Structure formats: C-alpha cells, structure tokens
Amino acid sequence: MGKVRTEIWKNVGIVRVERDERGKFIRWWKVTGRESSGKMVAVYGYVWEDGRIVSKRYEFTGSGRDLYWAVMLAHEMPPKGRFVTVSAREFVRHPWEYARLGGFSHDWIGKPEVES
Amino acid sequence: MTGLGNQRLSRSKPVLGISCSTAVKLDFDGVSFKTVKYWALRTMRWFRLGGFVILKSSEGNYHVVFNRRVTWKRNVKIMSWVAIESQLPKLKDYVLMQCIKGCSTLRVSRKGDKPSPRIVYRYGKQDGEIRNFLLKRRQIWRILRRMENGEDLS
Numbered sequence: 001m002g003k004v005r006t007e008i009w010k011n012v013g014i015v016r017v018e019r020d021e022r023g024k025f026i027r028w029w030k031v032t033g034r035e036s037s038g039k040m041v042a043v044y045g046y047v048w049e050d051g052r053i054v055s056k057r058y059e060f061t062g063s064g065r066d067l068y069w070a071v072m073l074a075h076e077m078p079p080k081g082r083f084v085t086v087s088a089r090e091f092v093r094h095p096w097e098y099a100r101l102g103g104f105s106h107d108w109i110g111k112p113e114v115e116s
Numbered sequence: 117m118t119g120l121g122n123q124r125l126s127r128s129k130p131v132l133g134i135s136c137s138t139a140v141k142l143d144f145d146g147v148s149f150k151t152v153k154y155w156a157l158r159t160m161r162w163f164r165l166g167g168f169v170i171l172k173s174s175e176g177n178y179h180v181v182f183n184r185r186v187t188w189k190r191n192v193k194i195m196s197w198v199a200i201e202s203q204l205p206k207l208k209d210y211v212l213m214q215c216i217k218g219c220s221t222l223r224v225s226r227k228g229d230k231p232s233p234r235i236v237y238r239y240g241k242q243d244g245e246i247r248n249f250l251l252k253r254r255q256i257w258r259i260l261r262r263m264e265n266g267e268d269l270s
Contacts, residue, residue, distance in 0.1 A: 038136050039252040042221045045130035059135050059219075068259050075129060075263070083217065110128030110228070 002026050040085070041067060043074040045108040053109070054082065058098075062088035077101055078108055132225035132260065134252050137188040139245035140165060141220045142180040142198060143173075145206040152178040153237065155202050160240065163194050167240025169250075171222075171233035179222045179233050183244040191220065224256045232257070 002020040009015050014031040044057035056079050060070045070088035077099035084098050091098055140159075144152045149170075156168045159182070166183035173179055186194070192215060199208045214220040226232055 038138050039248055040135040040219070041252070041256060042133040042135040043130045044133065044221075045128065063255065067255070068262060071132065071256075071259050072263060078130075107127050108130045 006031065041071065041088075043071060045078070046110070047078045047107075048109055056082050057084070058091075059083070059085040060088040060091065061086075066092055073099065075108075131223055131227045132256050133221045133223045134249060134256070135217075135219050135221040137191060137219040138185045139220075139249060140182040140184075140186060140191050140194050141222050142195065142207065143210040143222065144178045144180065144204065145210075146176050147178070147204060148176070149178065149236070151202075152180065155198055156180045156182075157239070158201075159194065159198050162197075165194075166244060167238070167242055167246065169235055169239075169242065169246050170237040172236045173223060173233040174230040177230075178236075181222070181246055181249050183241045183246045185245050188219070195220070224253050225260055 002018050004016055004018045007015055007017050012030065015028050016031055017028045018026040020026055040059040040061050042057055042059050044055065046053050047056050058074045058079055060067060066088035069092045073092065073095050077095065079098055080100055086098055152170055156170060159165065160168050164184070168180055168182045171179040195211045195214065199211045224232060
C-alpha cells in the first residue's frame with residue numbers, strides 16, 4: 001500500500017488519494033463522512049421498579065448539541081428498557097419512546113445504603 | 117425517601133461514562149498502583165498494545181486504557197487474560213459485566229463521594245484509542261460543566 005492523503009477535487013469534493021513511493025496514482029475514493037471513533041457516552045444508574053432496585057443505562061452515539069441535550073434529558077428520565085442504545089439526535093427528537101416520565105418511581109436513585 | 121426493609125433509597129443523579137468495544141479498558145479495584153502498573157505493562161507487551169494510560173478513580177481504584185484499536189473478540193480475549201492471570205476477583209467481575217453488555221465502560225463523572233478519574237501515569241504511544249478516549253472525556257466534562265452552570269445551548 002502506498003501513501004494515502006486527503007485532497008479536495010473540483011466537482012467531486014473531499015477524496016482520499018493513494019499514491020506509491022514515486023508519487024504515481026494508484027486509486028481514489030470519496031470521503032462520505034467523518035470517521036467515528038466509536039465511543040459512546042453511557043449514562044447509568046439505579047431505578048426503583050416493580051418493588052426492586054434495577055440498574056439501567058443509556059448509551060448515546062453522536063456529539064455536540066444533540067449529545068448535550070440527550071444527557072440533560074437522560075439525567076431527568078431513566079430509560080424504559082434496561083439497556084438503551086440510541087443516537088443522541090433520535091433521543092432528543094423522541095424522548096418519550098425511550099424514557100419514562102414523571103413521579104418518584106420514575107427517578108434515578110442512589111446506590112442503596114444499608115442502615116445498621 | 118422510600119423505605120425498603122433496612123435499605124434507604126434517595127434521589128440521585130446517574131453516572132456518566134465512556135463506552136466502546138474497540139479500546140481495551142480495565143478496572144482495577146482495591147489494588148496498589150504498583151500492581152496496576154505491572155499488569156498494564158505486562159498486558160501491553162504481551163498483546164502489543166502500543167501504550168497505556170492509568171487513571172486514578174479513587175483511593176486504591178484505578179482504570180487503564182490501552183492505545184491500540186482492537187476488535188471486540190480480541191478485546192474480550194485480552195481482558196479475560198488479565199483477569200485470569202492476575203487472579204483479581206473484582207477484575208473478573210468487571211470483565212464478566214462487560215461481556216454481558218457487549219462493550220466495555222469506564223466512569224468519567226463523579227460518583228457519590230468519588231471524584232472524576234484523573235490521569236496518574238502514561239506510557240508509550242498515546243495517539244490512537246487513548247487520544248479518542250481523552251477527547252470524549254473532555255466532551256463529557258464540557259457537558260457536565262454546562263449542566264452545572266445551567267447554560268442553554270439553544
């Protein structure tokens with residue numbers, strides 16, 4: 001494999017171009033989007049549900065403003081399911097599809113302490 | 117407050133962490149820094165992981181993140197190898213939990229009295245998964261700071 005670098009071509013846009021050691025063209029391909037690091041933001045804790053303590057978690061993909069709002073909403077609303085993996089944008093647009101709303105029984109709780 | 121036998125429940129904020137399947141992450145609980153460093157170095161050399169960073173989450177508790185990007189299959193292999201070789205029961209529990217979830221998670225925010233994990237040691241390359249991890253961590257910190265200040269982004 002030769003050297004690969006990013007170039008901007010007229011009428012094509014951002015492309016990755018591969019050339020050998022002498023600079024001879026080998027191939028090119030279009031860059032369709034920013035490469036993701038694959039890291040998700042996990043929001044997790046405990047919830048009081050059906051008479052017992054259950055651990056629940058969100059996992060959000062995405063970044064920026066969507067992620068900020070998703071975390072803001074997740075702080076107030078635990079998920080319906082035990083493990084919810086969703087894009088931050090989708091969660092912000094339709095939070096009621098993934099989260100439980102209202103009441104103490106639908107709040108995050110601290111890790112239970114045993115009174116001695 | 118809701119009573120549950122001899123347990124006391126109270127409202128609390130959830131914990132924020134970073135979750136992914138491509139970075140090898142380990143959670144050492146109740147061990148010395150020397151032990152953590154030994155196992156991090158040994159794992160890095162055995163599996164050629166390039167470098168690592170050690171974060172102190174609280175007294176006697178450490179997180180380790182390695183630099184090389186791996187598949188989830190290899191990630192499980194590495195985590196399980198360390199758990200078996202080190203004979204640390206809490207690390208075994210951590211690995212089993214990550215296997216159930218299908219990805220590994222490390223805490224970034226505060227958790228009760230415990231502060232946010234902070235970097236205490238770096239070794240080798242830091243330009244791969246460690247860089248991505250630290251960037252995401254900074255992003256989460258920014259979100260938490262904005263939430264504490266009550267900023268509105270709209």
